[in-house]
Structure formats: C-alpha cells, structure tokens
Amino acid sequence: MIKMFNVTKRYENGIIALDNISVSIDKEEFVFIVGPSGAGKSTLIKLIYREILPTMGQVIINGRNINRFKKKEIPYFRRNIGVIFQDFRLIETKTVFENISFTLEVTETPTKEIKRRVYNVLEMVGLTHKADALPLQLSGGEQQRTAIARAIVNNPSLVVADEPTGNLDPKTSRQIMDIFKEINMRGATVVIASHALDIINEMNKRTIVVENHRIKKDIKKGAVCI
Amino acid sequence: MKMHSLRYALKQALKNIKRNGLMSLISVSTVTITLSILGILILLVSNLNFFATNLEQKLxxxxxxxxxxxxxxxxxxxxxxxxxxxxxxxxxxxxxxxxxxxxxxxxxxxxxxxxxxxxxxxxxxxxxxxxxxxxxxxxxxxxxxxxxxxxxxYGQDIVEQLLTLTKTLRKAGTVFMGLLLLATMFLISNTIKLTVFARRKEIEIMKLVGATNWFIRWPFMLEGIFIGSFGSLISIFIIFQIYRLILVKIYQSIPFIPFLTNNHLMLTISISIFFFGLTIGTLGSGFSLRKFLDV
CATH class of the missing domain: 3.30.70.3040 (Alpha-Beta Plaits)
Structure with missing residues (x-):
C-alpha cells in the first residue's frame, strides 16, 4: 500500500525533515508513527497524501509513484485517501453535514446517496444530532470526529492522521482511537502520526519510531518507549 | 460540467454570498461605487464630445x-x-x-x-x-x-482656438476615462482577491479532499457573476439618477446648453457597464483563485 525507498526531504529553507528513510506498510495495516516534535512525522504523512514531494527517493502509494502524477490526476488520487489533521481543518462556514457531504459532492455522488452515507458516518462517529451545527459550535472532540467522518465518508482504502488527538483530553482521545480501530476493521489501512505514548501502548499496534529524521525502530507490536 | 455539479455550484455560490455577508457587501459596494464614478465620467466625456461637435457644426x-x-x-x-x-x-x-x-x-x-x-x-x-x-x-x-x-x-482666431479647445477636451476626457477604467479594474479585482484570500483555507481543504480545480472554481466564479452583475445594476440606477438631477439643475440655470439625452446612448452605456461589471467579477475571481489552487 505504502512504500518509501531512500526518501529524503529537504525544505526550501534548507531544513532536512527526513533523511534517507525506507518504509513499507501493507494493506489493512494499522501503524503508528511516533517521535518527538520536529522528528519528521508530519513530513512523512504529507508525503503519503502528496501535499509535498520527496527531494530524493521514491514514494509509492497504491502502486503509483507520487513523483509521476500529472497535475490533473492529483485530485483523483486524493479521493482514495482520507486525511485527518490535528487542527481538524473544517470549513467554518459549512455545517457538520456540509463539511462531510462536500467530499461526496466532489465525486458527483447522487444527492440521495450523499444523505444516506453522511448519516451513516455521522452515526459511526456519534454525531447525528449535530448534523446542522457549525464547527465553531462544537467541542474539540466533536470537531475531530467530524473531520474523521469527512475523511472516511467515501470509503478510502487508506486513512492518514497527523496528531489526531493532539488537542484532545485522554478520554476523548480514546474514543477517537476506537473509531480508527473500527475504520481499520472495515478494511482500510490506517497510519497515524502521534506522540501520545500511553494511548499508543494501549492500542498494541505496529509502531514506527522516527527520531532525528530517520527511522530508529520499527516495532511490530507491544509497548513503545522512546 | 454535469448538471449535478452546476446545481451544486449554483447552490454553493448563493450560500457563500449569504454566509460571507460582510465580504459580499464590501465587494458589491466596491463594484457599485467604482462603476458609478466610471459611468458618470463616461457621460461627462460623451457630453463634452457632443458639445464640441455641436460647436464645430456651427462653424x-x-x-x-x-x-x-x-x-x-x-x-x-x-x-x-x-x-x-x-x-x-x-x-x-x-x-x-x-x-x-x-x-x-x-x-x-x-x-x-x-x-x-x-x-x-x-x-x-x-x-x-x-x-x-x-x-x-x-x-x-x-x-x-x-x-x-x-x-x-471664417473667424480664423475663434475657429483655431475652438478647435484646440475641443481637441484638448476630447484627449483629456479619453485619457482620464482610460485611467479610471484601469483603476476600476484594479479596485474591483483587488477586492475580489481579498475575499478569495479570506477563504484560502477553505480552498486548501477542498483540494485535500480531492476536488478538481474547476469544481472549486465554479462556485467562486458564479459568486463573481452575481456580485459583478448586482453591483453594476445598482450603479446603472445611480448613474442615471445623478445624471437626471444634474440635467435638471443645469437646464434651470443655463437652458441653451445642449445635453445628450438620447436613449440609444443610455442603453449602450448601461449594457457596457453591466457587462464590464459581470466580466470583471467573473474573471477577477477566476484569476484570484489560481494562486491558491496549487496545493
């Protein structure tokens, strides 16, 4: 599903975020990427949904090299990946329903089908009663659940999240992680960048430790300590 | 573009105008004010031209x-x-x-x-x-x-002075009109740029969930069409109200000065102003988006 070969990312300001890393993530895997701030976790996630390109090396997602996309192909590529951010990135002027349905409007899904699918995911994340609320009327956890619903509404085969519980309390964080577990159980590959070690340890999933812009450890299962 | 997308774009454009109320109001006001000034100037220059031609015909x-x-x-x-x-x-x-x-x-x-x-x-x-x-x-x-x-x-001195005067009036009028046209374009497109800039995060999110550039562009361009045409329609109303008031005032004090009142000219000016507002609204939003679509 995700393959990175000798990937280096150097930003325009000269900062090296990733230094010659190679990693492989299979279909339907649930993987955490952990490491201290500035280690390169977010860069790794951004490479997966092609917000950025590697300076050196190859990134293969779903069998396609992200360097070789034509500009026109990028939107279609992204429709197969659900992305979740620490700051939620919801459109403030749209209701919860519209924030989620937008993803389906993009693919020209019929209106009836949109309604059915949006209410399905809202039920899954427990927000059916907030469908008409605006993002700013929601709590942090509710906003993040909306963002998750948006990411999964069109059944992507890959879901990536960058610090999805970074702004949330431990109880809400656990609820969010349960949702990710369910998404994974339904067949999607899930990759989460995080530094919430206690939760990661509880989840007992494969964990890739990034430190100083390189992969330090790749733990198949079990407790992590950095 | 499929019917479904067009309907969606139209619905979004109307919703966005309502939800971004203040920005929409600022944009419509900018279009109205600048086009009103431009329209009044066009009428003024046309009248100067008419006045000059009238004088020349008497020679x-x-x-x-x-x-x-x-x-x-x-x-x-x-x-x-x-x-x-x-x-x-x-x-x-x-x-x-x-x-x-x-x-x-x-x-x-x-x-x-x-x-x-x-x-x-x-x-x-x-x-x-x-x-x-x-x-x-x-x-x-x-x-x-x-x-x-x-x-x-043939009153050599008068004719020569008059010809110089009418020539200068025409030239100055055209130059001034050209400058104002540029200023109007700049002002309107800048205001639209600001409204687009205020929503750059929204555009970025749309790109990240896999929207094509045209899918994002349509609602913005339709918004531009609505704002441009609405603003220009108000300005057409203002222009002719002001013109009518000026004419009434001038006729009261100097009734012998000839003024343009023919419907053909008024219609041409109205149509030009309407399409100018519409075009600049549409293209302005289309071009302003370009920078933010590259995500």
Missing part, C-alpha cells in the same frame, strides 16, 4: 462676392465651391437677405437701417458648410482664389 465660411456679378458667374462660383472635397453645402445669401438678417439681429437699432436700406453696402455671399472643421483654413484659402470672390471670412 461656417462666408465667401463675399464682388459687386455686379451676373447670374452665370454666380453659378460658376457655386460649382467651383461644390467641386472642393471638404465643402459639404453652400447657400447663396443675396445682399437683400443679408441686410434683412442683420436688421433682425439688431432690432433695437432700427433707425440706423433707414439710411442703409437706400444704398445697401452689404455684398452677395455664399455660406459654406464644411465636412471636416480641421480643414476650414485650407478651404478658406481655396475659396479666396476663386475669381469673383472678394473676401473670405
């Missing part, structure tokens, strides 16, 4: 004939006059008519004419109307050389 050359010419000699002079390219029309004014005209223009000095009438000193003449007013001096020179023409008068 004529008088060719005074020598005493005692026969009818055939007069006809010959008339033929020679009409043979010249720049001469549009000639009218013969006999010495009797000339005296009558003079008498009519000086009603209060009637006694003066009692003596003159017995021995009319005024000569026969031709009043010559030209095609191009710029060619008056050359035409006058040509007429002067015709045999039987004793003197030519």
């Amino acid at each position: 004529e050359i008088s060719a005074f004939l020598a005493e005692g010419l026969s009818q055939s000699q007069q006809n010959q002079i008339e033929d020679q006059l009409l043979a010249f390219d720049n001469i549009q029309e000639v009218t013969f004014v006999s010495k009797e008519e000339a005296l009558k005209n003079l008498e009519e223009s000086m009603v209060d000095k009637k006694d003066l004419f009692d003596t003159i009438r017995e021995d009319n000193p005024l000569p026969d003449s031709f009043e010559v109307h030209v095609n191009e007013v710029e060619g008056i001096p050359a035409t006058a020179n040509y007429i002067k050389d015709i045999e039987g023409v004793q003197e030519v008068y």
